[in-house]
Amino acid sequence: MNIRICLLLVLTCLLPFFAHAHTSSEAFLKIQLDGSRATGAWEFALQDLENIVGVDADGDGRISWGDIKNREAAIQQYILAGIALQQNDETCHVIPGTTMLNNRQDTVFLHVPVTVECPAMIERLQINYDLFFNQDIRHHAIWLITKQDKTFSRISSSDNRNIQVNLAAAESSDGFLEFVAQGVWHIWIGLDHILFLVLLMLGVENALGSLSPTQRNAQRWRRLIKTVTAFTIAHSVTLALATTAWFRLPLVWVESMIALSVIVAGLNVLFKWIDERLWLFAFGFGLIHGFGFASVLLDLELGQSSLLINLLAFNIGVESGQLVIVAGLVPLIIGLHRLGTRGLYIRHALSAGVIMLASVWLVQRSGM
Amino acid sequence: MELYKSCIIVILLLAAAFASAQPYIPEDPAQIIMNIRQADELQALKTLRQQLGQQPDNLALVENIVERYISLGREHADERYFSYAESLLKPYLDTARYGPVLLLQWADILQRQHRFEAAVNVLDELLQYTNANPHAHLMRAVIYQVKGDYAAAMQDCRALLGRVDMLLATTCIAQIHGLQGDLSASAALLESSIQRYQQANNESLAWSRTVLAEMLVRLGRPQQALMYLQQVISGSKDYYALALMADILLQQQRFTEVLVLLDEYRYVGKLLLRYVIAATGQQRLQVDDERALQALIQRMRLFGASAHKRMLARYYLDVRNDSRRALEFARHNWQQQREPDDALLLLRCLLATGDLDGLQDFIAGLRQNGWHDERIELLLTGVSV
Structure with missing residues (x-):
């Protein structure tokens, strides 16, 4: 090799690990088992298919939807030849559906719906995955296999082309409990969420002030439940949306808004802005708190794959953590109320303190 | 009822966002x-x-293809092409059909x-094979x-003297000297060498300017560093130099300039981060950028955390203000890499967590x-302290 070329090669590569590339090749395969059948969708990066199977038949450097349709049969043939599913050593039949597209970030994936038919009830699924490895030793396929309430995730790689999922065994869905625990933990360490909840409850108690004692006792539970439930529903909705649906808001904004929600809830205790409609306020800000939870859940790195079941687990955790907090606080709040004016002062002092704390958060988070 | 209605509208709006992420079939074949x-x-x-399929023993052809895949991977910051190169040369290595070039390419990957x-082992083998291979050195x-092994690094730098152009050998030596406590003298040497060897090839010049810029930053002369880096990136697309420039600007909180500088390079992970x-x-x-970065981080943690x-x-x-987790990674990173930026990062993490x-x-x-x-x-x- 010419010394100049070689130098160029060495230097450019060398410039200490300059270009850490991060795009790599992955496929996402989901199947849902039901008796001896399974349905799902398999997704492959269009770039991988172009490089290895060839999609751009006219060679104009652009792949049109027409190009993909023209090569659909060849692509399906390639995929079917490279993936073999067996139930207990008996071959299952894979039937591909009509090819679609899906965008994951800025990468286009081919989305192939599949139906799998096995000779018997699927209990021990063996998967042999051998696509792209021939040319791309570092390709990975991420499997998400669900059966009723159980979810299993597996990764096929060039070193690990045969994987097995034993669905009959007591193998639980991966880490379900761990996600419940994470949810509980998050609500407990998420001081901003707790304080918001506390202020909401103080707000409910405040609004009861104008009522007669009997009315008050009747209304207290109704309003507490309504407010906490509204908060819960709202943040469950956005949590689900943000984690499953790629609908997200900038974290800086979300966290600043959460801080703001605490401030407003605190001011409400001081100035009694909102009374009966506190649940609506809880709902509105609950939507934003949900995005905050989602950022934690996304951080636990389930990727796109094993989300749903973990999402559920996480949410269960958040709700139960929240329930414990509410249950613990109710007697305290009632106790405060019994103190009469002194209780009112304490409530106001608490709120003022929390408002100050949340203002500091707001400044920090928003970078004001 | 009005309130219920507005709640339902909010939920529907959010659901619409959900729906847009579904698979689709384009209407127009064109x-x-x-x-x-x-x-x-x-x-x-x-x-x-x-061609290679027909003449599998054509080693020059293998080397040519591997080299071009490596260039593609570098150019597009796409790891997939390094993997193609690896997959191609692996069978040749396994069956002992290789020469120095293939070994060097393997070490590079x-x-x-x-x-x-592993890379050092391959280079060791290569240098036994052909003792005076400057590229391997x-x-x-x-x-x-x-890795922070300066004595060994210096030995290899010295082996370059007389075998490659002077600027290259000087840069190698000055860089190591600079890390051993002789920073301002090393920077001065490098600066005058760059002046003197303006005729050196562009690749050597780019590397020397980048190394000098790193030194100038550590000397507290970021403006001059930026000037040298500007020269590097005006010559070619150099992701490393861009990242370095961005870091200098970030440190001075010149955010707008970073956004302009990196706008078209967001497809490169490290530049997207900055x-x-x-x-x-x-x-x-922007939501898209944040999302792309999050996906990237998830993927990294799944497949290539090390x-x-x-x-x-x-x-x-x-980005996440999670200094505890950052510290964990920074500590592990320090076990693996010991460049000035690694030290700076670990220090920042230690300060942020208050681990005195x-x-x-x-x-x-x-x-x-x-x-x-x-x-x-x-x-x-x-x-x-």
Whole structure:
């Protein structure tokens, strides 16, 4: 090799690990088992298919939807030849559906719906995955296999082309409990969420002030439940949306808004802005708190794959953590109320303190 | 009822956002789904692979294809092409059909995957094979430098003298000297060498200017560093130089300039990270960028955490404000890589978590090595260690 070329090669590569590339090749395969059948969708990066199977038949450097349709049969043939599913050593039949597209970030994936038919009830699924490895030793396929309430995730790689999922065994869905625990933990360490909840409850108690004692006792539970439930529903909705649906808001904004929600809830205790409609306020800000939870859940790195079941687990955790907090606080709040004016002062002092704390958060988070 | 209605509208709006992420079928067959970057080169490589199928023993052909895949991977910051190169040369290595060039390429791929030990082993073998291979010495010197083994790195740098152009050998030596406590003298030497060897080839000049810029930053002369880096990037697309420029600008909170500088390079992970940090600082973070970065981080943690600890630490520290997790990655990274930026990062994490004991030990270690870095001094102002 010419010394100049070689130098160029060495230097450019060398410039200490300059270009850490991060795009790599992955496929996402989901199947849902039901008796001896399974349905799902398999997704492959269009770039991988172009490089290895060839999609751009006219060679104009652009792949049109027409190009993909023209090569659909060849692509399906390639995929079917490279993936073999067996139930207990008996071959299952894979039937591909009509090819679609899906965008994951800025990468286009081919989305192939599949139906799998096995000779018997699927209990021990063996998967042999051998696509792209021939040319791309570092390709990975991420499997998400669900059966009723159980979810299993597996990764096929060039070193690990045969994987097995034993669905009959007591193998639980991966880490379900761990996600419940994470949810509980998050609500407990998420001081901003707790304080918001506390202020909401103080707000409910405040609004009861104008009522007669009997009315008050009747209304207290109704309003507490309504407010906490509204908060819960709202943040469950956005949590689900943000984690499953790629609908997200900038974290800086979300966290600043959460801080703001605490401030407003605190001011409400001081100035009694909102009374009966506190649940609506809880709902509105609950939507934003949900995005905050989602950022934690996304951080636990389930990727796109094993989300749903973990999402559920996480949410269960958040709700139960929240329930414990509410249950613990109710007697305290009632106790405060019994103190009469002194209780009112304490409530106001608490709120003022929390408002100050949340203002500091707001400044920090928003970078004001 | 009005209130219920507005709640339902909010939920419906959010659900619509959910629905838009579903798979779809384009209506128009002529609709362009993807533009293939460097389609001609990829087509040429396909033809070459077919040729190789017919003449599998043509080693020159293997080397040619591998080299072109490595260039593609570098150009597009796309790891997939390094993997193609690896997959292609692996069977030749396994069956002992290789020459020095293939070994050098293999070492290059390994170091790109941060498999430093393996890369050094391959280079050792190569240097036994052909004792005076300057490229192998240079690559090994850089790996030793990254790992903080300066004595070994210096040996390899000295082996370059008389075998490559003077600027290259000088840069190698000056870089190591600079890390051993002789920073300003080394920078001065490099600066005058760059002046003197203006005729050197562009690649050598780019590397020397980059190394000099790194030194100038540590000397507290970021403006001059930026000037040299500007010269590098005006010559060619150099992601490393861009990242370095961005870091200097970020340190001076010149967020808008970072956003302009990196706008068209967001497809490169490390540059996307810096872009997001700047956008966060400027409160102009776009959902798409944040999402792309999050996906990237998830993927890294799933598949290549060991190779990307520096970036993970930086992400948790500067984007997520999670200094604890950042510290964990920064510590692991320090076991693997010991460049000035790695030290700076670990220090920032230690300060952010308030781990004063860890900080004291770490600083003591740095001082012992005679390490000079104004950025570190600046950070330590007011901290009693």
